[in-house]
Amino acid sequence: MKFRKVQTNSKNSSLSEMKILQISHGYNAPFLGVSKQYESMLNKTNEVVTLYLTGNESGEVKQTTKASKVIFWGCDSKQLKGMKLGLIVKLYKLIKHEKFDLVICHRYKAIYLATMVCLLGLKFKRVGVIHAFGAFKSLGRRLLLSLVAKRLIILGVSNAVRDDIRDSMPLLPRNKVQTLYNAIDVAAVASKQLDKEKARAFLGLNDQAFIIGNVGRLHPDKDQATLIRAFSEFHKQYANSQLVILGTGRLEQQLKDLARELGVEQQALFLGQVPDAVNYYKAFDLFALSSDKEPFGLVLLEAMVAKVPVVASDCGGASEVVSDAGYLFEFADSAALTKLFIRVIARVDGSIVVEKGFSRVHKNFSIEAVAKSFNRLISV
Template sequence: MTHSTELRVLQFCHGYDGPFLDCARQYASLFVGTPYKVTTVYLTGEPSAAVEAGSGSDEVIFLGYHSADVRGLKLAAIADIKRIARQRSFAFCIAHRFKPVYVALLGTDLPVIGVHHAFGDYRRRSRFLFANWFKRRLSLLGVSDAVRDDIRESLPGWPAERIETLYNRVDLAAIQAELLDREQAREALGLAKDSWVVGNVGRLHPDKDQATLLRGFAQALPQLPPNSLLAIMGSGKLESALKALAQELGVAGQVRFLGQVAHGRRYFRAFDVFALSSDHEPFGMVLLEAMAADVPVICTDCGGGVEVVAGVGLLFPLGDASGLARQLARQAAELERLPECRERMAARLHERFTDEAVRERFWALPLMAGRP
């Protein structure tokens, strides 16, 4: 073991696919301006210079496992994390998702802060028992109050201050620097310049409920501006069924299935409004990205999305196509209020969802009490 007096934090991530690279960056940013150095370890994924740069960490280690390699007991991964911890003097570990929490607790004697990005992580009996076995050195964070409350319900008897919320956040300057302007974004996506565009981004999957989105758009269409379009960015197993539904609803000509678009958030200014129809989204990072692009947001009134949208955007009941139609029509009718809407969204982002705002919240959490 090294005998350095340097303060270090171990950040342990399952991988860097999808949003999880930025999650690593977000948590590394919590230690900017502090005495701590951050070592980020990725359980799966090959070494990558781009990932190393994007992690925002002082040191990045790639264990290089494939997902199939870390099923079951994960003994090799436990041995690896034990070796890494033995070679450095870590004060504590931040682990994203259950598998890294499991490996970190079995492979080290560090206090572990488990960050959970989904519902249901402790509903399994085996996970319930595991968490309670390591209760003395495990604290938990949900990415929204909705996820936090789900964990608290799954682990009754835990002190409330051991299961807290720490919101996801955005690097506003970085997002806004890469945004294309409206005309460029529309040209790139093949959307008409004079259309009023409802945007949606997500997998074509039942939990994203784009069927309700299509039905709501079809109902609202007579009340929307001329040449209105619905643009859906994403791919998935429901693509054929959703295209058939658009045909059935008579709106196939007004719906654009854009497929998977690399770096999709760069194109958000192509949209006049962003609509998320998801079933109990744990958080809804795309909502922050839309707000950062000055695009008004509409969201279902369940899950973590409510915490992002309430007071700055519009909500409708889950699965309620008529409710969505009313909110689309309302947004289209209130174009003169766009400046006010954008001011509210900018204020919400700065108050709750930037690195600086969440850093202040993190260091005020009871679980961080007494740390330098």
């Protein structure tokens, strides 16, 4: 089977007349948002079908999809282990019957399945999207993709992830591994974000305090410990302040104990998992991300859409998202982070940075901007 040639329109640089299969691990967070992102990027001139490997059929997912069709395979963990021969055959039949031109694979398992189908004789273009570091530590994974690189492009969600992939697979031509940033639907996100007063009321926060927000798993990679240490020093100078953390994880009790040791247990608020947390970002006067290994940092984009100043550690994909449209500090340097908190509350350059952040989102991370980058990469 010969796949249809990718064409570009010089006016809007969009793919045309392609039948695209998108394979996602499941529709739980964050995979659902990523799947919708690609549907929005590609559905204007293409027929897009989204396949979820895990998860039973969901009426809500079907109702909100922007794909022409959604398929649920409902696989369990056992089916996704090992060689996955049954799934390979099933995918072979699907691709052969539907005659897909392009298969977009999120994470390695999807890439593996599509690659094995190619080895069975079907010819189609594959795009593998890698959302985390260390995806190719396994020698077997590296050898397989290095040997069957034809019609394959691997995209890292940041330059940091891209470079991690390139370092892991030196046999793979460098032009086969590129960067495609995650996108955000700016208008859709902005339309759902409550104003400051309503957001604080919903979260039960002090309407007069200076509030530093953080959203993410309570995990060592997120390093909320540095955030708490920096806040404890900041609070000594600015008593009417709070640190608000949205998320759950195995470090919750440890982080609460740290806040208690530092004397800010009443001001460091752990609100747990808040559904649709992005809707309440305007409750924050500052958004802080202290992660060590952040492949991208979508929460930073969400805060920038809310026109909230952002502070992030200068490592991984987070620094690429923020660039000069926010504030960066060296990872784990709580003293430097405290100084940035003080700079923001002093409003040294806050309005300029906020507007620069909002503009940066539109220019580099909007659905339209990322779609153009995708089209350019896939047309090579």
